Amino acid sequence: xxxxxxxxxxxxxxxxxxxxxxxxxxxxxxxxxxxxxxxxxxxxxxxxxxxxxxxxxxxxxxxxxxxxxxxxxxxxxxxxxxxxxxxxxxxxxxxxxxxxxxxxxxxxxxxxxxxxxxxxxxxxxxxxxxxxxxxxxxxxxxxxxxxxxxxxxxxxxxxxxxxxxxxxxxxxxxxxxxxxxxxxxxxxxxxxxxxxxxxxxxxxxxxxxxxxxxxxxxxxxxxxxxxxxxxxxxxxxxxxxxxxxxx
Numbered sequence: 001x002x003x004x005x006x007x008x009x010x011x012x013x014x015x016x017x018x019x020x021x022x023x024x025x026x027x028x029x030x031x032x033x034x035x036x037x038x039x040x041x042x043x044x045x046x047x048x049x050x051x052x053x054x055x056x057x058x059x060x061x062x063x064x065x066x067x068x069x070x071x072x073x074x075x076x077x078x079x080x081x082x083x084x085x086x087x088x089x090x091x092x093x094x095x096x097x098x099x100x101x102x103x104x105x106x107x108x109x110x111x112x113x114x115x116x117x118x119x120x121x122x123x124x125x126x127x128x129x130x131x132x133x134x135x136x137x138x139x140x141x142x143x144x145x146x147x148x149x150x151x152x153x154x155x156x157x158x159x160x161x162x163x164x165x166x167x168x169x170x171x172x173x174x175x176x177x178x179x180x181x182x183x184x185x186x187x188x189x190x191x192x193x194x195x196x197x198x199x200x201x202x203x204x205x206x207x208x209x210x211x212x213x214x215x216x217x218x219x220x221x222x223x224x225x226x227x228x229x230x231x232x233x234x235x236x237x238x239x240x241x242x243x244x245x246x247x
Contacts, residue, residue, distance in 0.1 A: 009034035009224055012139055013086045015078060015130065016040055017069065017123070018096030020047035022195035023145070023213045027095060030217035032060030034224075039082040041065045041074075042096070061086075069096055069122035070114070079129050089133040091141045093220065094123035094167075100160045101203075112159050119163035124170055135181055139227055143220060144171050146189045148239060164189075168235075175234065186223050190216060190238040209242055 014031060018024040020042030028038055032055040040055070042048050045066050052062035063085040067074035082089055097119045102111060127142055134140040149157055150164040168187055175185035194210040219236055226233075239245070 008139075008228055009036055011035065011037055012090040012224075013037045013082065013088055014039065014091040014093060015082055015089065015126075016093045016095060017078070017126065018042060019051060019064075020044040021096070023193060023216055024095050025051050026213035027093065027217045027220060028055055028060075028062070029058060030214075030221055032056075032058035032062070034221070035059050037061040037086050039063055039065055039078065039085065041067050041069075041078045043068050069126070070117055072125070075122070075126050075129050078126065079133070083133065088137065089130055090137040090139040091143070091224065092127060092130045092134065093143045093145070094126065095145045096122065097145065097147075097164075098160075099157070101156050102159070103156050104158045107159055115159045116163050116166070119160070120166045120170075123167060127174065131178075131183075134183060135178075138182065140181075140183045141186070141224065141227060142171075142174065142183065143186045143188065143223065144168075145216070146171070146187050146235075148189050148191045148237065150189055151237070172234075179232075184227060184232060186233065187235040188216060188219055188238070189235060191240045191243060209240060211238060211240055 014036055016024060016028055016038055019028055019040035028040060028051055031038060038055055038060055040048050040051055040062055048064040052064050055062035065078050065081040067077050098115055100115055144167055146167050147164040149161040150168040153161045171185050171187045190211050192205050192210045193213055193216060194207050215238060
């Protein structure tokens with residue numbers, strides 16, 4: 001059965017945003033083990049090129065798209081680059097995001113706009129642009145990386161919590177609107193994952209207590225390997241082992 005599921009993933013075309021970041025790099029390498037074709041989108045050309053070489057060495061295909069999702073032109077750039085390179089699109093993984101650690105009273109309009117633009121607006125309109133191409137695939141899948149803060153507000157993360165709540169909200173609406181057209185929409189909501197970004201936002205967390213990026217990658221593979229079953233997991237929540245369960 002595992003071999004059969006792996007064959008489902010071979011040559012599937014994936015857009016992965018935030019590919020040059022810590023979680024993105026691990027996700028890309030995991031997808032490469034299934035011989036998938038990846039469009040790696042991010043802002044750091046050196047990291048993207050190194051990652052593309054790693055993906056190819058593992059067994060996948062990879063192209064890079066240097067795109068800053070704070071700029072609306074990046075959306076067309078990513079989609080156009082994917083279609084030019086691979087001719088189709090099966091899976092979109094909205095992984096790009098930014099966290100915050102600011103007291104509510106100190107949040108500025110600029111910080112609010114910056115976080116919402118990347119965490120919510122960019123993924124929303126990238127998905128909108130990708131949708132016609134996804135719907136041509138029998139594997140049409142959108143995976144949005146949200147956060148536990150979409151369900152539980154954390155101190156000094158009011159904007160981050162709001163942006164991830166909005167991401168979860170539009171994911172639900174997208175799923176309801178298009179599931180009859182064979183689009184699967186999944187949300188993964190982890191707690192603190194060990195990356196440079198989270199280390200800056202939550203310096204109080206110890207690295208060995210945090211979720212490792214490999215867990216997120218494994219979760220994505222689990223969802224994709226079960227894409228052709230008649231069961232759907234809408235959202236997966238993942239918390240740190242030292243956190244109280246079901247909160």
